[in-house]
Amino acid sequence: MLGALCGEPADNTGNPVTSADQTRPDVRLVTDAAALVEAVRELRSAPVIGLDCETTGLDPHGDRLRLIQLAARGCVCLVDCFRVRPCELARLFQGPGAPLIVAHNAKFDLQFLMAAGLPVPPRLFDTMLAAQILAAGTPEARQVSLADVAARYLGETVDKSEQTSDWSGELTAGQLEYAAHDAAILLRLYDALREELRTARLGNTAGLENRALPAVAWMEHTGIGFDAERWLELGLAAERRRDELARELTATAGAEDLFGNSTVNWASPEQVAEVLRRRGHEVTSTDEATLRSIQDREPLVPLILAYREASKRVGTYGERWAEHVHARTGRIHASWRQIGAASGRMACTRPNLQNLPRDPAYRSCFRPGAGRVFVKADYSQIELRIAAEIAKDRRMIEAFQRGEDLHTLTARLVLGREAVTPEDRQAAKALNFGLLYGMGVQRFRDYAELHYGVQLSLEEAAELRRAWFRTYPGVRRWHRAQPDGEAETRTLGGRKRIGVKSFTEKLNTPVQGTGADGLKAALALLWTTRDRCPSAVPVLVVHDEIVLECDVAEAEQAAVWLSECMRQGMAQFLRRVPVDVETKIIADYGGTPATVEPEPDLESAPF
DNA sequence: ACTGCTCGCGCG
DNA sequence: AAAGCGCGCGAGCAGT
Ligand SMILES: Nc1ccn([C@H]2C[C@H](O)[C@@H](COP(=O)(O)OP(=O)(O)OP(=O)(O)O)O2)c(=O)n1
Ligand SMILES: [Mg+2]
Ligand SMILES: [Mg+2]
Numbered sequence: 001m002l003g004a005l006c007g008e009p010a011d012n013t014g015n016p017v018t019s020a021d022q023t024r025p026d027v028r029l030v031t032d033a034a035a036l037v038e039a040v041r042e043l044r045s046a047p048v049i050g051l052d053c054e055t056t057g058l059d060p061h062g063d064r065l066r067l068i069q070l071a072a073r074g075c076v077c078l079v080d081c082f083r084v085r086p087c088e089l090a091r092l093f094q095g096p097g098a099p100l101i102v103a104h105n106a107k108f109d110l111q112f113l114m115a116a117g118l119p120v121p122p123r124l125f126d127t128m129l130a131a132q133i134l135a136a137g138t139p140e141a142r143q144v145s146l147a148d149v150a151a152r153y154l155g156e157t158v159d160k161s162e163q164t165s166d167w168s169g170e171l172t173a174g175q176l177e178y179a180a181h182d183a184a185i186l187l188r189l190y191d192a193l194r195e196e197l198r199t200a201r202l203g204n205t206a207g208l209e210n211r212a213l214p215a216v217a218w219m220e221h222t223g224i225g226f227d228a229e230r231w232l233e234l235g236l237a238a239e240r241r242r243d244e245l246a247r248e249l250t251a252t253a254g255a256e257d258l259f260g261n262s263t264v265n266w267a268s269p270e271q272v273a274e275v276l277r278r279r280g281h282e283v284t285s286t287d288e289a290t291l292r293s294i295q296d297r298e299p300l301v302p303l304i305l306a307y308r309e310a311s312k313r314v315g316t317y318g319e320r321w322a323e324h325v326h327a328r329t330g331r332i333h334a335s336w337r338q339i340g341a342a343s344g345r346m347a348c349t350r351p352n353l354q355n356l357p358r359d360p361a362y363r364s365c366f367r368p369g370a371g372r373v374f375v376k377a378d379y380s381q382i383e384l385r386i387a388a389e390i391a392k393d394r395r396m397i398e399a400f401q402r403g404e405d406l407h408t409l410t411a412r413l414v415l416g417r418e419a420v421t422p423e424d425r426q427a428a429k430a431l432n433f434g435l436l437y438g439m440g441v442q443r444f445r446d447y448a449e450l451h452y453g454v455q456l457s458l459e460e461a462a463e464l465r466r467a468w469f470r471t472y473p474g475v476r477r478w479h480r481a482q483p484d485g486e487a488e489t490r491t492l493g494g495r496k497r498i499g500v501k502s503f504t505e506k507l508n509t510p511v512q513g514t515g516a517d518g519l520k521a522a523l524a525l526l527w528t529t530r531d532r533c534p535s536a537v538p539v540l541v542v543h544d545e546i547v548l549e550c551d552v553a554e555a556e557q558a559a560v561w562l563s564e565c566m567r568q569g570m571a572q573f574l575r576r577v578p579v580d581v582e583t584k585i586i587a588d589y590g591g592t593p594a595t596v597e598p599e600p601d602l603e604s605a606p607f
Numbered sequence: 608a609c610t611g612c613t614c615g616c617g618c619g
Numbered sequence: 620a621a622a623g624c625g626c627g628c629g630a631g632c633a634g635t
Binding site for chain 3: 289348508511
Binding site for chain 1: 619
């Protein structure tokens with residue numbers, strides 16, 4: 001049955017397959033070492049090769065590679081990994097003149113190659129990333145399955161019914177046919193997407209994404225160590241607090257039925273709003289800003305907010321996290337979306353590791369293995385620096401050249417005093433970025449009151465806000481220079497977002513997106529220079545922050561390496577503004593200090 | 608039981 | 620809630 005695929009294509013019934021495709025390639029099934037050597041010899045001369053892997057499941061740590069499909073122009077090789085060890089493919093992927101490897105969602109295939117001990121091809125083109133880059137800002141950016149992309153750019157329909165079939169048994173003709181087609185279509189897609197990228201002037205962005213891609217696969221494959229026991233303890237404490245607060249809310253509101261049970265579900269915004277309206281507050285929302293505005297007249301408000309905080313911890317940061325611990329590795333392998341936002345930022349799901357509570361009790365549950373540490377590096381004031389460059393604000397540029405800290409300055413401006421705590425500085429971020437991206441005076445005033453306790457009249461708030469814009473007059477000009485109507489924006493790296501509608505989006509997108517460009521350039525550098533720190537692996541990316549895990553002995557080296565990659569990655573986009581990276585060596589993600597013994601200095605050693 | 612929506616909120 | 624932006628997740632709720 002398998003032999004049929006080596007020559008004439010056949011379907012499951014053994015009948016010849018008819019196809020409209022006149023250029024159907026030669027399909028070859030490789031089931032022994034000699035055939036693999038021969039296949040690699042032939043493929044090695046191809047400049048571009050489509051790669052697709054069929055696996056027994058979606059988990060590179062648990063499931064197995066079954067079939068590796070390699071498509072050159074006019075020739076598809078299917079390597080049956082149950083019959084032949086694919087190590088020989090290292091010769092295809094590596095060395096001078098190695099081919100460009102084209103794959104769809106290559107992060108998936110790369111993780112299986114990594115698990116199999118195969119090298120990561122040095123030159124990659126991911127058709128999914130390309131489609132996301134081209135569609136940034138449109139709903140199509142979220143519909144990027146191979147079938148979607150093939151339909152969009154080739155007008156071809158792809159049958160995915162075999163994708164989820166059983167790949168652990170005897171391979172059927174239908175499966176082999178499907179596998180060959182999937183790989184072959186990648187080459188045509190590559191041609192079409194490369195042309196689209198060229199005409200949209202997005203080639204540089206695609207290059208950047210494809211260079212960052214191995215680091216993202218590396219990070220996902222690595223996962224991160226997690227102390228589930230301590231995490232669950234925090235959940236139980238939050239649960240007790242939540243239930244206590246619910247009882248107190250019910251008692252305070254007098255919302256008990258005959259049995260003393262609550263008639264209100266405090267987790268329902270609708271019911272909370274109804275309670276508040278009955279108590280004389282004309283609210284249409286119950287978010288924190290609304291609740292704060294009635295806090296003076298409503299004793300339930302602090303209880304509701306505390307209840308919400310506890311509920312958040314029980315729900316979003318609760319016991320379900322134990323399900324994310326991988327049975328084999330004992331670590332959490334979140335799913336990283338390399339292009340997760342319309343701006344170009346990454347995103348993270350199942351679970352989202354980019355919005356862990358800042359509370360060290362939670363963050364310290366993420367820990368390196370024994371004898372290892374985390375090295376965490378975060379860009380300083382990054383979007384202010386980028387905005388200074390984009391808006392060409394002389395005052396802001398010069399402030400950065402002098403090494404000033406604008407978050408601290410803004411905290412001082414609003415507080416009216418010199419002394420600023422780390423919390424004050426953290427709060428100033430929302431003010432700086434709020435004003436930078438178009439926040440109005442009303443919201444500015446309420447924020448200042450809530451976080452700094454400074455009560456301002458609307459006129460006083462307006463004056464402070466004007467003072468901020470007087471300090472950075474280039475930012476005000478930049479605001480006024482924004483065009484009306486729908487626009488497309490570009491980052492300093494050339495990344496494009498289309499359909500940008502509102503004034504505030506037009507301000508934010510190129511700045512946030514440039515930050516993503518720089519961070520991805522840093523990831524690309526980390527991958528290509530990883531030999532500088534052999535024990536180091538990436539474990540987290542949090543927008544302008546990268547966390548590595550490495551041996552204690554290599555920590556200092558890793559810190560230098562990481563900060564250099566990050567500086568270089570970002571600095572290429574900033575001509576006038578310096579880039580600063582804050583790097584720390586820590587025993588866990590909560591920031592527990594690491595007691596690091598520096599690497600022995602061999603140069604000056606006595607022997 | 609599942610899907611799709613809104614609301615609210617965690618993070619950068 | 621207000622001209623800050625970008626995400627993902629859980630709960631409630633309505634519809635099936
Ligand atoms: N409320 C916020 C917080 C952050 N950001 C964006 C802009 C920041 O530059 C970027 C990174 O967040 P950080 O917390 O790292 O803030 P900074 O880099 O500005 O400051 P720091 O020097 O503390 O790193 O995320 C934002 O838009 N709005
Ligand atoms: Mg930062
Ligand atoms: Mg940060």
